[in-house]
Amino acid sequence: MSSSEQIPVYRYATRYLNEVIQCTEPMTDELAQRIRSLHRDHGLDYETLPAHLCTGDTTGSQAFGAGKMLVELAAFHLHEDYRRWRQS
Secondary structure, X not given: OOOOOOOOOOXXXXXXXXXXXXXXXXXXHXXXXXXXXXXXXXXXXXXXXXXXXXOOOOOOOOHHHHHHHXXXXXXXXXXXXXXXXXXX
């Protein structure tokens, strides 16, 4: 990633992302691909990732857990191994 490249920010509702994490709402292909791109291509860690997806407050202690769960669910949805995303 070049230093001049902007990391995209998406504005999903906090409630929707929480429902995805709780598996009460399905993850869309679009969301899974955006999570993969933020984590793999832009190098966002678990704690930083939610701030690029969510409209609500992501500064709490739950940001790391939410980010990790979203990455794992996105990889599962895409039938990929998220651990390999960081090796690319």
